[in-house]
Amino acid sequence: MTTATRIDWTREHCRLLRAIRDEFARTRPFEGKTIGTGIHIEAKTVALLTTLRAGGAQVVATGNLNSTQPAAVGALWAEGVTVIGEPTKDQDEHREYQRQVLAARPDLILDNGGDLFAQYLDDPYPGLLGGTEETTSGRMRLAPLRDRLNLPVLVINDSPIKQFAENERAVGQSTLESFLRMTNRATTGERVTVFGYGACGRGVADNFRGAHAKVTVVEADPVTRLRAHLDGFETPSRDKAIAGANLIITVTGARDVLTAADLPLLRDGVILANAGHFPFEIEAAGLLEAAGAVQEYEDDLATLELADGRRIHLLARGHMFNLAGPRALGNSIESMDLGFALQTRCLAAVATGRVDAASCVVPVPADIDAAVANAYLDDRY
Known part of the structure; x- marks a missing residue:
């Protein structure tokens, strides 16, 4: 008998991401594109980033302060995700890791707190298509920068699903x-x-x-x-x-x-x-x-x-004690499965040109909210 890991358990219970991964393996919405991200690296994130990999993306990732879990880093490397940096509490180290993500010149950014988009504006490069922002903190930070960004940036935290579920x-x-x-x-x-x-x-x-x-x-x-x-x-x-x-x-x-x-x-x-x-x-x-x-x-x-x-x-x-530290597991698998399903659908919308610069720091499109809600409920009844 083999012993499975917590990452295996998490993937098994991310029902939405499992289905999206199978779909993306067929449709390849990110073929030839690089996605850069600075998001908490833990078990649920493995399910998210490997779903993007299945869609054809090269993924370059770094973690957030004091929340990177070594087992998750190992699982990501094993599936071809490039992970930059070690777990750190040092703000300067954290920023340097983010700079290295942007040095890969990603076509799409999956941001968490507005750090990557803000640094991109300090040293912009051609070819960035846009991306997503996970948090309210990031939306507050990026909203005054709309005119400078002039790219589609969909704010996951402004989805009603993200608000009540997570x-x-x-x-x-x-x-x-x-x-x-x-x-x-x-x-x-x-x-x-x-x-x-x-x-x-x-x-x-x-x-x-x-x-x-x-x-x-x-x-x-x-x-x-x-x-x-x-x-x-x-x-x-x-x-x-x-x-x-x-x-x-x-x-x-x-x-x-x-x-x-x-x-x-x-x-x-x-x-x-x-x-x-x-x-x-x-x-x-x-x-x-x-x-x-x-x-x-x-x-x-x-x-x-x-x-x-x-x-x-x-x-x-x-630090965020419900995710930082050796005993923290973060938010429930089901809530993150919903939020990360929104992430994958929104990134695909940006990658395939379904949204344009008019959607700069705006909520998730209503049709994506509806599709994710239906997918979650359809498997329940």
Whole structure:
């Protein structure tokens, strides 16, 4: 009897990508083209990138900060995907790996956070057809650059499927699951403050409430804050929400949501965790510098000991803790299968000229949303 891997398990349960891979092996929409990507490299990504390979693409990939999984890298190399760089937490190394992806002059870019498209504009080359952007953070970054890009760029995160299936459902589930796996701490009766009430924040708040935590929401936008209130969450002032929390989770996409300036507000024993894409929502460097001593644990846990005796616990050094670290598995297979099906269909639309520069930093076309939704449901009933 042979032992299969988690990557094998993941591929088996990516039903949509399996079907698309078979289709692309026949239709070859990416024949003769190179796709460059800087996306989290983990088991689900293997299913995505090898589907693009089946469609005829040469794929040149690098990972994101602190989320590259060596087993996934090995699986990609074995199927002809070029993977640039090692797992890293260093921003400069990360940028250099991205520069090397762009040095391959890809015809299509599959971006995650807007990094590759932004670097492309610094040193543009002929022949780029366009591509996709995975995240809201990336869309916010690229939207002001539409006139300079002047290429079709389809934003996966603006698909309603991505919003409710992955952001609201799966991010909340994986955040709760990762907290339990990393800390082995209870949620019942704990006071949890969630920063941000977009789709991801709603999912996090709902999942922790479902796990019997007392959840408070901090949201800068007054209308969205009202929504959180009407959804049954406490929405006090920022300072009150920080001071009352046993666990604080940031999921905003903004910079410096929690900084060393907030240390006087934090209660002894509070746990700080970031579930947002970029590792700058929690100013980890400033918090670590302000600590009198730091106790490091395995599994990317750290305890900051302050001069007054308080202890502050930090998960994954402020990186996205539901995907970073040795115990993180990321979002559910089904949710990523849906999102990555959108990715493959959108990249094929760009590659074959079905969309043009008028579709620059815009949501997934409605017909692609409908096709992916039908494909998922047709196999269920």
